[in-house]
Every structure is written in C-alpha cells, then in structure tokens.
Amino acid sequence: MACVRCSKPQDGARDGQATHSYCKACWVSWGELVKTGGKFELPSEVEDLANRVGILLRPSKKRHGKIFRCERCNQDLSHWELLNHLFLEHKQNDTGSTDSDPSDRSWDSDSDQESVILWETCWEYLAREGEKQAWQAFWPEAQEEIETKYKNNIHSFDLRTNGCWYEMDLSQLVQKNSHTGRARKIRRHRKFHASAAQKFTELERQVEDLGCDIVAKENMLDKKAEEVHTLTSQVQKVEVSFAEKDLQLQNQVKTAGEIEEAYRQNRQLQAPILTSCPEGPWVEELRDALKKTAHSQGGCAPMQNLKIVKIEKIHNISLWSRYSNTKERLHRELKEEDRVQPTRPKSLLSDLLQKTFQFIQLDADVGEALLLHGTRPENKEVIARKGFNERLSRSNGLYGQGIYFADQSCKCYQYSGAITGGGEGIFIVARVLLGDPFMAKGTMKGEREAPERDTSGSRYNSVIADAGTPHVPSTTGPASAPAQAQVHREYIVYDGAQAFPEMVIHFQV
CATH class of the missing domain: 3.90.228.10 (Phosphoenolpyruvate Carboxykinase; domain 3)
Structure with missing residues (x-):
C-alpha cells in the first residue's frame, strides 16, 4: 500500500488506523503530530484534504504560531487559518467538482458543537456577471426554507424568492425559474462563521504578541546566562586565588615549624x-x-x-x-x-x-x-x-x-x-x-x-x-562476679x- 501523503510504498510504519497509512518519514514529520491526540491535532477530514493539497508542517518558535505552509498559495498559516483556507480555497478543486454533494456527510458536522460555532451553512446559486460566473447566496429567508427542506429530505419543492418562483431540485442541485424556464446550478456551501473569524483574528494577534514576548524573554535569558557565566568564571578565579593563598600559608606554617624545631634543637644544646x-x-x-x-x-x-x-x-x-x-x-x-x-x-x-x-x-x-x-x-x-x-x-x-x-x-x-x-x-x-x-x-x-x-x-x-x-573477671571473687x-x-x-x-x-x- 502506498503512503497517503507521498505515494511511496509503505515501509512498515502505520499509525494504527486502517483509513490512514504513512511511510516512516511522513509518519514522523506529519502523521504522528496531526492525528488525534497529536501535538497539532487536525480533524480527520482536514487531515485528508491537507494530505491531498500537500500542506507542510514547520513548527518553530520564530513563526509565532504559523506552523503550516501551503506551497500552492505560498502562505504560512496558523491552526485556525488552515481550516478556513482548506475549506474555502482547496476543497472544491481537490474533490474535482464545483458542486457540493449534499450526501457527503463528512463535511456536515452540525451535530458537532465546535463545528456549529466555527462554520455556518450557506445555500448559493451560480449567477452570471457579464462573461463570468460567480456563486451568490440566496436571500436569508430562502436560506432558512431550503435548509429546512434539505434536513427533512424534501428534495423537490417550489420556492419564492426575490419576487420569482423557482422549482428546486436538491437531489440534482438545480433550480429552474418557473416563468422563464432558465435553470441554474445550486450548492450547499459551508463557510467560516464571521464572528469566529473575528475571534480567531484576535487570538492570532495575541499569539503574535506572545511570540514577541517570548523572543524578548529568550533574549533576556541569554543575557542572564552570559552574566551567570561571567560570575562563575570570576568565582572560579577567586577560588583558585584562595587555594593558592592557602597553599602559601601552609608552606609558611610548615617553614615556621621547621625553623622552630631547628631553634629548639639548637637551644637544647645550650640549655x-x-x-x-x-x-x-x-x-x-x-x-x-x-x-x-x-x-x-x-x-x-x-x-x-x-x-x-x-x-x-x-x-x-x-x-x-x-x-x-x-x-x-x-x-x-x-x-x-x-x-x-x-x-x-x-x-x-x-x-x-x-x-x-x-x-x-x-x-x-x-x-x-x-x-x-x-x-x-x-x-x-x-x-x-x-x-x-x-x-x-x-x-x-x-x-x-x-x-x-x-x-x-x-x-x-x-x-x-x-x-x-x-x-x-x-x-x-x-x-x-x-x-x-x-x-x-x-x-x-x-x-x-x-x-x-x-x-x-x-x-x-x-x-x-x-x-x-x-x-x-577477678579470680579471687565469686565465680559469678561480673567482669x-x-x-x-x-x-x-x-x-x-x-x-x-x-x-x-x-x-x-
């Protein structure tokens, strides 16, 4: 089986899950870090798409949290930026379709509380603007009605929006103008929630500030380390000096003792x-x-x-x-x-x-x-x-x-x-x-x-x-006398x- 990341034959390294397999090099540099429980954990669908896009992982203190790299877009991304970037920029291109398949439930995580906070569902139609086509969002009241029908598995119904009636076919992802008969493609799209995006932007600024603070403290620690090294060298010099003086004193005492003994012997001859x-x-x-x-x-x-x-x-x-x-x-x-x-x-x-x-x-x-x-x-x-x-x-x-x-x-x-x-x-x-x-x-x-x-x-x-x-024991006393x-x-x-x-x-x- 080939590695899901580099397509090279696996060399015995697996992450323990049947749906994802890596070679040893990719497991150490990527898989082990982004799998569930890893240091830079990603949801499984995000991990799949990141593998297909070829996102790189380059953790470094100097990158201030922007540890992911998209070579296609030449961008450094933080954890949260990566999620938004993959869903908005690369999901359709890497799935080979411009339309979202409503049956693809792997991208539909409304049951996940975190997903509800981070993402919002948006129904869009493909409109023509001059010679170009662009996806436009339905009006808010139409959004709510379409989503309700979709969740109740009602795929065919009539919808009035923007003053016109449309025949909606959610199974084919097509809307047809009831008056003109003109058909347009539609899609169920997920985009990053505006309030969450604002919050993440604020968090990223805080992370960047913390990164700058960490760099400043690291520089301060380096200076302190230099001061400690200097003080240690000075202490060692003082210790050597004390040792030399102690040796000199010992020699002086020894010499004084020898002189005293010599004087004493000489005095003994005369006294x-x-x-x-x-x-x-x-x-x-x-x-x-x-x-x-x-x-x-x-x-x-x-x-x-x-x-x-x-x-x-x-x-x-x-x-x-x-x-x-x-x-x-x-x-x-x-x-x-x-x-x-x-x-x-x-x-x-x-x-x-x-x-x-x-x-x-x-x-x-x-x-x-x-x-x-x-x-x-x-x-x-x-x-x-x-x-x-x-x-x-x-x-x-x-x-x-x-x-x-x-x-x-x-x-x-x-x-x-x-x-x-x-x-x-x-x-x-x-x-x-x-x-x-x-x-x-x-x-x-x-x-x-x-x-x-x-x-x-x-x-x-x-x-x-x-x-x-x-x-x-005494030999003159009783036999039981203690020693x-x-x-x-x-x-x-x-x-x-x-x-x-x-x-x-x-x-x-």
Whole structure:
C-alpha cells in the first residue's frame, strides 16, 4: 500500500488506523503530530484534504504560531487559518467538482458543537456577471426554507424568492425559474462563521504578541546566562586565588615549624635539661584543658580543684634525636607496607594541648599526639635525662609491659603521687607516636609487644584501650562476679623511643 501523503510504498510504519497509512518519514514529520491526540491535532477530514493539497508542517518558535505552509498559495498559516483556507480555497478543486454533494456527510458536522460555532451553512446559486460566473447566496429567508427542506429530505419543492418562483431540485442541485424556464446550478456551501473569524483574528494577534514576548524573554535569558557565566568564571578565579593563598600559608606554617624545631634543637644544646617556664595566660589555658578532660565524680573529683604550681621545659637533644629517628622509621614502615590509613580515636586533650603550645607541630601521618603520663615527683629527673624505658614498666599491667599514657588528667592523677590537701604530683606532657594502633578487645597481661597484624609478622605500633573495654573477671571473687570494664581511655607503646617528654607539670589538688 502506498503512503497517503507521498505515494511511496509503505515501509512498515502505520499509525494504527486502517483509513490512514504513512511511510516512516511522513509518519514522523506529519502523521504522528496531526492525528488525534497529536501535538497539532487536525480533524480527520482536514487531515485528508491537507494530505491531498500537500500542506507542510514547520513548527518553530520564530513563526509565532504559523506552523503550516501551503506551497500552492505560498502562505504560512496558523491552526485556525488552515481550516478556513482548506475549506474555502482547496476543497472544491481537490474533490474535482464545483458542486457540493449534499450526501457527503463528512463535511456536515452540525451535530458537532465546535463545528456549529466555527462554520455556518450557506445555500448559493451560480449567477452570471457579464462573461463570468460567480456563486451568490440566496436571500436569508430562502436560506432558512431550503435548509429546512434539505434536513427533512424534501428534495423537490417550489420556492419564492426575490419576487420569482423557482422549482428546486436538491437531489440534482438545480433550480429552474418557473416563468422563464432558465435553470441554474445550486450548492450547499459551508463557510467560516464571521464572528469566529473575528475571534480567531484576535487570538492570532495575541499569539503574535506572545511570540514577541517570548523572543524578548529568550533574549533576556541569554543575557542572564552570559552574566551567570561571567560570575562563575570570576568565582572560579577567586577560588583558585584562595587555594593558592592557602597553599602559601601552609608552606609558611610548615617553614615556621621547621625553623622552630631547628631553634629548639639548637637551644637544647645550650640549655639545661630542665628549665622553668615563665608565667603567662597560657598557664590558665593549660589548667582549663586539664580540668575539662577530667571526670567530675568519684575518685576523679579532686581534679576539679587543680592548681598548677610550676611548669618545667625539657631540653634533651639525645632523646630528641632518638625520637626523630623512630618517627622516620615509622614513616618508612607505614609507606612500605602500604597500610590503609588507620582510624585513630579523636583526643580532645591532644587538641587542647596543641592549641596551648602552638610551637609544637604534630605529624598526623604517624599518629603523633600530645598525651599525659602520671608519675611521682622523684621520677622526673630520670625521665628527663634518659626518657621512657619500657623495661622498667610493671609486667603485670592490664595491657602488658609497656609505657602507659592517657588523654584524661584524672587517670594520670592516680599515679602522680599527689595527695588531696597539699601533696604535690606531676604530669609529664609527651609526644607519642601511635602509628597504626590496635584497639584492645580485652586485657593483655604479660605482653611485651603490640599484636601481630597478619601472618607476615607485621605488628601494630601501639595499643589503645578505649573506655568500656572489658577486663578479665577477678579470680579471687565469686565465680559469678561480673567482669569490670575500662573507665578511661589509655594509650600503650612498647618502645620508649616512641615517646618524647616535652615538659613537666607540677600541680596540687
């Protein structure tokens, strides 16, 4: 079957209705859009005639609603103009007759409310004007009588109009003058209703105005888009500038830290191992940090009455060199073993101490932290001169023979030698290299090293016993005695070179 539009053989594309078939190209460019439910829906009789005339569909925003094109008449038409144009200009030519067939009910849609509004029926006779013939409308009263007879299927009757009697034959569409015997052709014609035409003209003007408004708004949107693009470029430049300045600041901070460390090492060569620190606002900051990280009840309550007596700075270049070498070794181990970046618990005390002592630059890659170690005053000289020694630790510690640190001052208070009511105790603020820590799941008595990470023999670098870690049940109590649990978080290293004593805090409670 041939395409109803271009007459080419169909290639399998049908619109789903038996009366209309298109090829694929015509279906996409025309049929799919004008069929019932399409974007530019047309009545079926209008669609048929548009196919025969060859009406083109060219939707475009710039055409302001005139989306149809009649190549025969060289006209652009809107939706409503197309209906009028086809019926008035092309219907008779494309049906091959100058007369309307009253039996052709496809053009008679009086039952359709929309058609009644848009179209009106007009009976006309073919009159001669000089050498030309033209269709003339019957007088209004004759129009009404003829239409009534037509609708009642009375095809032969006499009609008086314009002062003459005529014999009317609606089946043959002929009228005959009863006096002269002259016969003329007649037709039942449909034309666009005058009021509807006026309304459509007004609507077309509105559509045209809307089209102009849309174009203006599109231009405005284009300008806004250009402004947004310009602003985006400016923001990107500012972001790049901020990033560059941030990098410069980081480099400056790093350089300042290196200078501070170099100065510190040089000073250690010249200064005594223990020197008293001057008083200043930072002492109050340190006291607040120690109180803030302590529990306020039970055996920890005395720390709320903390009073700092004296602070001493430790200068020991040999201990610092040992600590620095251990840090470099730990860097290499973590990099060579390609370990996943370990997750370490956040330490509030370490953050507060670093804020107080801003000259201390910590290395997060090896888990460097500022922690507290509680001990008796008589031990400070040994630790300041020789550092921490894991071999002197107790072998019956809950987590083995290691060096214990905490980030809560009330835990270190238990080992500081301080007595409520005047006794003096000490805390040692130390840098500690945690590396890749093992999170304890229970006690580890008797251990001298951190647990193995895998079967290759690689070990964790430290142990962290978090609050809530269960203890082994007491063997001296009843068999049903519940296991105790860790109250404070503790950090354990099994190599004294992983910790460097920074300063000694003398205090009373």
